Amino acid sequence: MLAIAYVLFDSLSVAGYFFDAAYYRPAMLLCFLGAGVVGVYILSAVGEERDTQWFGNPLLLSLWPLVIAGLYLLQPSWKQVSVLATLEQGLRWGSYAGFLIVGFTVLKIGRTWASGILLCVLGATGVLLMIGGLGGWLGWFADPRLVMVSGDTRLSAIGARVAGTLEYPNMYGAVLAAFLAWYWQGLLGTGERGRVVLLFWVQAVPAGALLLLTESRAAWLIAAVVWTAGYFVVERDRKAEWLMYPLAAFSGSAVLYGWLLSQRSLEQTLLDLALPLFIAIGGAFGVGYCIRQCLQRTRPKLRAPLAWLCSGLLLLGSTALLPAIAAGRLAPGAYATAGARWQFYSDAWQLVQQAPWLGSGGDAWRNQMGRLQSAPYIGNEVHSGYLNLLLELGWTGLLLLIILVVHLLVVIYRSNRLGVLPALVLFLHAAVDFDMAYGFYWLLLSSFALVAMARPTGNRAEKAAVVSQVRDKRKSDRWRLGKTADAFQGGKQGEGRGRSAPTMHARRVLQLLSAALAVSVLVAAGLAGLRADTALSARQAALSASEDARLSLLRAGVMAHPYDTRMRLELAARAPLPERAPLLAAGLRYDPQSVPLLWALGAAHAERGDVQQAAAYLRRALQGDRYDKAKQSAAVQWLAGLAAMHREAGRMGEALAAAAAGAEVYARYDMLARRVELGGAAGEGRRFVMLPQATAAAQYCRELLRSHGYG
Numbered sequence: 069m070l071a072i073a074y075v076l077f078d079s080l081s082v083a084g085y086f087f088d089a090a091y092y093r094p095a096m097l098l099c100f101l102g103a104g105v106v107g108v109y110i111l112s113a114v115g116e117e118r119d120t121q122w123f124g125n126p127l128l129l130s131l132w133p134l135v136i137a138g139l140y141l142l143q144p145s146w147k148q149v150s151v152l153a154t155l156e157q158g159l160r161w162g163s164y165a166g167f168l169i170v171g172f173t174v175l176k177i178g179r180t181w182a183s184g185i186l187l188c189v190l191g192a193t194g195v196l197l198m199i200g201g202l203g204g205w206l207g208w209f210a211d212p213r214l215v216m217v218s219g220d221t222r223l224s225a226i227g228a229r230v231a232g233t234l235e236y237p238n239m240y241g242a243v244l245a246a247f248l249a250w251y252w253q254g255l256l257g258t259g260e261r262g263r264v265v266l267l268f269w270v271q272a273v274p275a276g277a278l279l280l281l282t283e284s285r286a287a288w289l290i291a292a293v294v295w296t297a298g299y300f301v302v303e304r305d306r307k308a309e310w311l312m313y314p315l316a317a318f319s320g321s322a323v324l325y326g327w328l329l330s331q332r333s334l335e336q337t338l339l340d341l342a343l344p345l346f347i348a349i350g351g352a353f354g355v356g357y358c359i360r361q362c363l364q365r366t367r368p369k370l371r372a373p374l375a376w377l378c379s380g381l382l383l384l385g386s387t388a389l390l391p392a393i394a395a396g397r398l399a400p401g402a403y404a405t406a407g408a409r410w411q412f413y414s415d416a417w418q419l420v421q422q423a424p425w426l427g428s429g430g431d432a433w434r435n436q437m438g439r440l441q442s443a444p445y446i447g448n449e450v451h452s453g454y455l456n457l458l459l460e461l462g463w464t465g466l467l468l469l470i471i472l473v474v475h476l477l478v479v480i481y482r483s484n485r486l487g488v489l490p491a492l493v494l495f496l497h498a499a500v501d502f503d504m505a506y507g508f509y510w511l512l513l514s515s516f517a518l519v520a521m522a523r524p525t526g527n528r529a530e531k532a533a534v535v536s537q538v539r540d541k542r543k544s545d546r547w548r549l550g551k552t553a554d555a556f557q558g559g560k561q562g563e564g565r566g567r568s569a570p571t572m573h574a575r576r577v578l579q580l581l582s583a584a585l586a587v588s589v590l591v592a593a594g595l596a597g598l599r600a601d602t603a604l605s606a607r608q609a610a611l612s613a614s615e616d617a618r619l620s621l622l623r624a625g626v627m628a629h630p631y632d633t634r635m636r637l638e639l640a641a642r643a644p645l646p647e648r649a650p651l652l653a654a655g656l657r658y659d660p661q662s663v664p665l666l667w668a669l670g671a672a673h674a675e676r677g678d679v680q681q682a683a684a685y686l687r688r689a690l691q692g693d694r695y696d697k698a699k700q701s702a703a704v705q706w707l708a709g710l711a712a713m714h715r716e717a718g719r720m721g722e723a724l725a726a727a728a729a730g731a732e733v734y735a736r737y738d739m740l741a742r743r744v745e746l747g748g749a750a751g752e753g754r755r756f757v758m759l760p761q762a763t764a765a766a767q768y769c770r771e772l773l774r775s776h777g778y779g
Contacts, residue, residue: 069174069182071101072167073189075511080196083213084234085507088156092601095163095507099594102130102166103587105173110583129479129517130168130586132472133510137161138589139461139468140430141596149429151631151658155596157430157460162593164510165586171518183522190515194247194271200233201240201278205328207335225397228332230281239506241284242497245291248275248314249489250516252298255313255356256306256486269317269356273349276321277328280390283397290496294489301485308375312359315382320352322389329391355382409451409500415440416450419459427462435661438693444744444756453504476513480520487520603629607638618642626651631658633665640668648672649681663692667699674706677713679722682706683729690733695744697755700737701762704730708765711772724776727769734766 075094082090140158144151174182204214213235218224229237254268279287295314302310327344366374418440433450450456458466473495480488494513503509610621622639636655640648649672655665670685686703693699707730714723741758
């Protein structure tokens with residue numbers, strides 16, 4: 069349980085584990101803990117003659133991320149991919165499986181106390197998320213990443229969007245919407261004490277206000293959809309409360325949102341926030357209390373019409389409380405960024421067709437989008453978690469992900485119907501944004517699942533209580549008898565009725581084999597993380613060392629970790645000129661589509677005066693990043709410089725070859741720039757235009773060619 073709390077809280081301090089380096093050590097911890105848990109199972113099961121339940125439902129959920137992790141870890145053995153990025157993804161998915169294994173095991177050992185602690189940990193996570201957002205908005209924390217400021221009305225109607233500790237408004241909005249769905253369940257008071265219900269009210273109001281401040285339209289829409297879906301999921305006698313309680317909380321959120329909007333440019337203390345927060349929460353709770361009293365005193369036949377009437381009035385009242393500027397993100401001209409995503413998806417589909425079944429490895433989009441993009445947009449992420457996995461692991465990986473999603477929703481629904489709503493929010497939003505790139509996304513999703521399964525409701529709660537009593541009685545009987553064999557025989561008669569001895573033995577062998585494979589994948593993922601973390605430490609140690617020691621430390625680091633392209637590039641920048649090209653070329657084995665690596669190779673050959681190799685690698689680099697105007701211009705200038713150098717040395721053949729290559733690169737650059745200008749996109753995204761330095765260099769190349777009868 070300490071490990072679960074640690075990774076959830078720690079992720080909020082490092083951008084939700086979006087960056088791989090920040091997640092190395094927590095991911096290794098989860099992988100090795102998961103392997104240890106399964107290893108203990110194997111040791112305890114070997115030699116015993118009883119049927120085991122290692123991959124029984126719901127622990128079977130961990131199988132799917134394990135298989136995905138295994139595919140990532142094996143992918144470099146059959147395909148040329150970015151080895152480091154692919155192993156990092158294997159580490160991530162192994163850690164998600166480890167989190168599930170550890171969480172389910174803890175709940176199985178101590179359902180009562182573990183579920184209470186997990187509930188507190190999840191609640192504290194939500195509070196910390198809101199503190200980060202409020203602190204950034206009100207100036208408590210001097211960190212510009214907590215709030216995204218933009219004067220572009222296509223990105224923000226009010227000029228700023230709260231991003232919180234996740235540093236991305238859309239992801240922050242999705243997480244807040246998921247917590248809201250969880251808080252709404254708590255507002256009904258299902259199986260909770262009065263004080264706990266009050267805490268849900270206290271958290272639901274600021275969460276709704278911050279969700280409005282994210283200006284995430286997808287999160288708003290999905291929250292509304294999930295609230296509507298909840299009406300069809302909740303028990304019949306609670307439908308009226310479900311309609312009105314979330315809207316009552318939203319009325320308080322509207323009041324708090326209006327106050328926060330007016331305080332954007334002012335620094336406010338916690339005491340300044342206390343009064344409006346108290347008014348918003350108190351008002352929302354008061355409305356909810358009045359609704360509850362009215363429902364209790366209303367005839368059952370009139371409750372449904374009254375609920376619909378009150379819901380409509382609450383929705384109209386809450387909308388009226390919102391400032392007019394809040395509707396700016398819904399204005400007709402504010403959807404340009406949403407439309408641009410279709411370009412991402414269209415370009416990504418081309419890459420899918422190149423490797424449809426097993427994908428193109430980790431960071432497939434980031435490494436190849438410069439080669440495929442149809443316009444000079446900025447987009448290092450494909451803005452769809454499902455499409456990203458399709459790019460990296462093909463249809464095989466996407467099928468596994470869909471099975472995981474469906475299986476998780478079914479398992480949660482069987483325990484707690486309303487518990488499925490937070491997971492549904494996260495799954496839906498991930499279809500239109502890169503939420504799945506955050507380690508925090510999967511850790512939070514798993515936590516919601518664990519809490520829902522640990523705290524069943526309705527008939528499921530009664531069934532869980534009976535099962536727990538039966539399990540405790542069996543343990544007591546077995547302890548009293550002190551005979552494992554006798555207990556096993558009794559278990560076979562009661563639990564394994566209809567199963568023959570060979571069938572039981574085959575099932576046990578299959579479970580042991582699956583557990584052994586699980587340990588193998590988890591250990592392999594953990595070791596991949598250990599190597600990546602060691603490489604990172606070696607690079608950081610080299611960069612912090614003195615200039616004399618830095619070169620030798622970087623050499624040792626590259627020898628030990630040849631797949632680390634960043635360290636290889638830093639070594640090449642300091643290595644003697646004759647060593648650079650072979651050093652960089654060796655890196656293509658581990659990162660064959662790295663534009664920085666290809667560009668550095670072209671530059672190294674240009675410095676050595678090798679026209680053919682320089683032109684070849686520069687062309688490959690430009691194909692991988694066509695809309696980088698700085699690189700396009702620099703390539704023309706380098707080739708023109710090579711032509712001038714060889715001309716002065718009397719090597720006219722080399723000079724003419726360099727001039728021809730420079731003219732060719734410029735011609736492609738010019739054609740691309742004209743096409744972008746005609747399309748009206750020259751001033752958008754990466755602002756791809758023709759640079760005057762490239763024109764001057766190309767003019768020199770053309771004049772040199774003309775003077776010798778070419779062109």
